Amino acid sequence: MMKNEKILLVNRPKGTPQKSDFRFEEAAVPELQNDQVLVKTIYLSVDPYMRGRMSDRKSYIPPFELNEVISGGVVGQVVESRSGELAEGDFVIGNLGWQRYNAVSDAEVRKLDPSLAPLTANLGVLGMTGLTAYFGLLDIGNPQEGETVVVSGAAGAVGTIVGQIAKIKGARVVGIAGSDEKIAYLKEELGFDEAINYKTEKVYEALKTACPDGVDVYFDNVGGEISDSVLGLINKGARIPVCGQIALYNLEKADVGPRMQSQLLINSALMKGFIVSDYAAYFEEGAIELAKWLKEGKLSYSENIVDGFENTIDAFLGLFTGENTGKQLVKVAEPGNIQG
Template identity: 70%
Template structure:
């Protein structure tokens, strides 16, 4: 077995590129008592990882230089010295970007491949789906007939947000960056209105698609798009602040309109959140998402690139809008 890992070799200033990473050959480590040897099947790449490449305080420690990056991974047990897991088991965990990983069994959760495709545990039934679920339903709290706007609407989180809002009887407006994405949102996910921020004047389009204002905004992108949405919020609006992907690779501090006055006069709520804030409720959220998925009320799309050597391309593609739905890297098939 030839093992490799991807490490952070330098901290990016702006968009990450190949100069900031290094692929290394490493030995395969035999498991000790309570450990298993894993073969990586799928790697999740997510926008929040960009923030961890900066050496500054955040809700999670930064990646260490010259150490492997890590994130959500689905893997298969190929050798076990665990009483909990056996060879052939499919598991998920927060693991290093390696082809073969030795990990303690306590850091892993066993998956049932018969419940859903194993890749779904990194998307709609995993962190992105739970992020959408708690951010929209707890903070946004959409009511029937209200207008919900979601930016980054064609991503792993945004696609679920829009569908959940429709389940709750709301009217959904999605903002994305290509005609293919808008076609998917409108025709497959049944969003009521869609806006292409790359070809349209977002402020004008929002005025046309939200004639009664905005009641709930799920913010994945920040920047000028969010400034435009917040200018249209209604009395009692709720804003779930999930991500700011438009700002992650800026080389200078961003400056924009100061929206506190808009929040004040509309008695509006803006709340930032991290999905781990809801950790004690994950089981409840996952069960409800799985139920809606089984009933056909939810669907999902994955953008999958193949090959461990394509992991960095998949990651940087998040910031150029290459993906529709969840972006994954397929490293191997299960045995």
């Protein structure tokens, strides 16, 4: 017998989320309506932006409802179908509930071809994180050959792809990350020119040494004091795509820091926030280019996969202590066994 289990948000977190803010709950396997499929979760994605959705405040996406299932990126397999578009055994991707089984319309998911790339790549380098890096860097950052690109959160799912795309475009790339292992990974495996450990080095001083000609593009994944340091070194005409602010997500009070408008003004610099969905009309174009670079060996990616649905919350909380290198995923089930 197939059994369902789901994860609910039961409290609005105060500061860093705690396990007590979530609840696992057994539930019936959903019954299908016409044009629906039953999707067994194979992999689910945990991402920093989800922290913002746990607070009841205005943002670019509505907050999660209390006592309702949390949702995010899921790769799954169709185990039952009332759809003319999808058959049992098909692999699909969609924004689905954190549960073992989801009943959804065929329009809510997209069919995957597992022969083109590993299933997990569709939640990372070929999915939203890869597309976030692609559009944020190339449209807003617009790196030119020989320019200096700095990436914070450089060992994360987005940052690793940003740095590699910048190298493809001929830029000099400096990453900021939080462990010696991550620094070695960025330089030795991904080809970053320099990398700074913000936990053991004085970031501003290290950046001055790593960026002797200043900073032309800063891809901001973290905000806070790290970004203050980078922005103090920007060049005339610098571009700053603002992708994330993970250093601030768990703060209960408004962040207070240097006012950077004067730096933007005197350097005629552009700082622009963006959400990947801003580029939805161009997703296919971006995915094709990323897949081409991946096939050519110009892109590589790292995944941190936690095994077991019961460990989903631990995987999510690990995002805020820097435990992951690359994309953080949870493996919920083995593919292929469509009887549960």
